[in-house]
Amino acid sequence: MSSKPVAPSQGVRHRSFAVFPEHEGPAIAGNRHRRMRAQNFVVEWVESGGNAFEVESPAEMLLIFPDVGATVTPLAPQGEPVAVPNKGSACVVAAGRCRVQLVAPGTCTVIASSRPDVDPASVINDSAYAQPDARIKPTGRPFQRQPGAPLVTVFDMAQVTAPADNPRLKMLQTDTLSINWVEYQGVRDRKALSPHSHSDLEQGSLALAGNFIHHLRVNWGRDANLWRDDEHLAAASPSLVVVPVDLVHTTEGVGEGHHLLLDVFSPPREDFIAKGWVHNAGDYAIRAPQP
Numbered sequence: 001m002s003s004k005p006v007a008p009s010q011g012v013r014h015r016s017f018a019v020f021p022e023h024e025g026p027a028i029a030g031n032r033h034r035r036m037r038a039q040n041f042v043v044e045w046v047e048s049g050g051n052a053f054e055v056e057s058p059a060e061m062l063l064i065f066p067d068v069g070a071t072v073t074p075l076a077p078q079g080e081p082v083a084v085p086n087k088g089s090a091c092v093v094a095a096g097r098c099r100v101q102l103v104a105p106g107t108c109t110v111i112a113s114s115r116p117d118v119d120p121a122s123v124i125n126d127s128a129y130a131q132p133d134a135r136i137k138p139t140g141r142p143f144q145r146q147p148g149a150p151l152v153t154v155f156d157m158a159q160v161t162a163p164a165d166n167p168r169l170k171m172l173q174t175d176t177l178s179i180n181w182v183e184y185q186g187v188r189d190r191k192a193l194s195p196h197s198h199s200d201l202e203q204g205s206l207a208l209a210g211n212f213i214h215h216l217r218v219n220w221g222r223d224a225n226l227w228r229d230d231e232h233l234a235a236a237s238p239s240l241v242v243v244p245v246d247l248v249h250t251t252e253g254v255g256e257g258h259h260l261l262l263d264v265f266s267p268p269r270e271d272f273i274a275k276g277w278v279h280n281a282g283d284y285a286i287r288a289p290q291p
Contacts, residue, residue: 060174068106178268210259
């Protein structure tokens with residue numbers, strides 16, 4: 001029997017949150033894997049002792065290397081090894097299976113809209129999605145790569161230019177998801193926060209460096225039984241909060257030092273693409289609507 005979707009009248013769902021090292025996660029071939037999900041995507045934080053590991057998806061994947069470089073080898077379809085020369089890189093990897101070998105012990109984050117190789121029982125918050133939310137736009141396959149695209153495309157994020165009219169964010173997409181790469185030194189200006197909500201999508205905010213506070217608010221409606229107190233959620237790195245539909249949110253980097261936060265969306269943010277903000281949007285064509 002299929003799950004019954006959550007109706008809008010039932011109000012705002014509870015957010016999901018985890019600091020990854022606080023969860024044991026499965027140990028596979030000497031590596032530790034922590035996994036969380038939203039309705040339309042899965043985030044896997046891999047703490048590698050130096051051994052290779054494999055990942056698979058029927059859609060493109062994003063691989064994030066915040067602290068060490070790696071070699072990424074597509075296995076199906078077959079391809080040549082592609083070196084990631086330094087930390088701070090992101091890779092778009094073609095659909096299929098690939099092997100990841102970090103050059104030294106470190107971490108890698110895998111983001112995909114579908115991961116058939118991941119056991120749902122190993123996902124920290126899988127039970128939160130026993131009932132899907134009917135308000136969330138399905139991922140589908142909204143984009144396709146232009147012909148002749150490589151199996152792995154590497155982006156040195158230090159060399160990616162932020163859009164002139166939105167200089168705080170660097171953005172990438174795959175065929176089924178997109179990310180905002182938010183990186184800065186020191187605290188975020190408390191006079192320039194950006195509280196907002198989404199009516200038809202979830203947002204994952206993945207903290208990979210620094211400490212943050214996620215400010216979360218449920219707007220008051222007519223039914224006071226659905227009201228909730230504001231939440232100011234302290235988030236150390238590495239951690240992930242999944243923000244549900246209609247929850248007002250903004251994130252503040254606190255403390256000195258390096259801050260790196262990735263916002264994750266699936267399907268890709270077509271509003272950002274239309275504004276010319278997504279760095280690699282030219283690698284994709286919009287697929288015709290499905291009948």
